[in-house]
Amino acid sequence: MTEGGEYSSAMMSSDPFTSMKKMKKSNHNQRRFSDEQIKSLEMMFESETRLEPRKKVQLARELGLQPRQVAIWFQNKRARWKSKQLETEYNILRQNYDNLASQFDSLKKEKQSLVSELQKLNEAMHQKKEEERQCCGDQAVVALSSTDHESENEENHRRCHEPEEVRPEMEMYDEKGHHGVSCDHHDHDHEDEDGYNNNIKREYFGGFEEEADQLMNIVEPADSCLTSSDDWRGFKSDTSLLHQSSSNYPWWDFWS
């Protein structure tokens, strides 16, 4: 059953093709509804987007239209309303995306500058330690005039495990700000690595280890996936997710 049924008995002739043309022409005699009709239909649509059959008949009678015409008007109205709704939602999502993208960008820049600042500070500290060691080292050489290789090895070992001392050979950072660990004893030992990381946190975030943990949790994933433009663009947006992320956890405020 098609929806043109209500016109068919009055309009159909023996030839289906010509009768259809006649019907359409006839239907288009009164092409547009009057302003009054539209106004009433709009008012009804605002209160309910779907009409009960009884209301449809009543409204049609009031407006001097066929119930079918009222039904079709509501159908078309729903379709237009839906596409408008989609457009609005798209614009909101687009706006949210743009905001997040720019926030992410500035956060990335801020992190980059902090990393380079950290590098500079490390270099300065390294240089200072080197100077101190040279100064103290000369005196030690005089005191330990006999070369004791065993004690030298012990010293090296101690330095590798010494938590408080900043080891020059470990102060290299890669592009992500990770330490370039060079101590053999730590390469494949996770427990030692954890302890080492804790030491690092103590060194650089002294008194703020918790914040350091948060930072690691937040910044590291951003490094691994969000910096990839493919992953970033492939992100499937979801209004509820966006609302959730923007209202409940303003992660970009972590730094402020």
Added chain:
DNA sequence: AACATACGTCCTATTACGTCA
């Protein structure tokens, strides 16, 4: 109870036409 059929409504895509720049 399970099934087929008719009927009404919805949705989406499309058509036909009026209007306007």
Added chain:
DNA sequence: GGTGACGTAATAGGACGTATG
């Protein structure tokens, strides 16, 4: 006056729910 873009009433056809035999 011709024309293309746009808005809108209406149609086509498929999907779904409900009533009935």
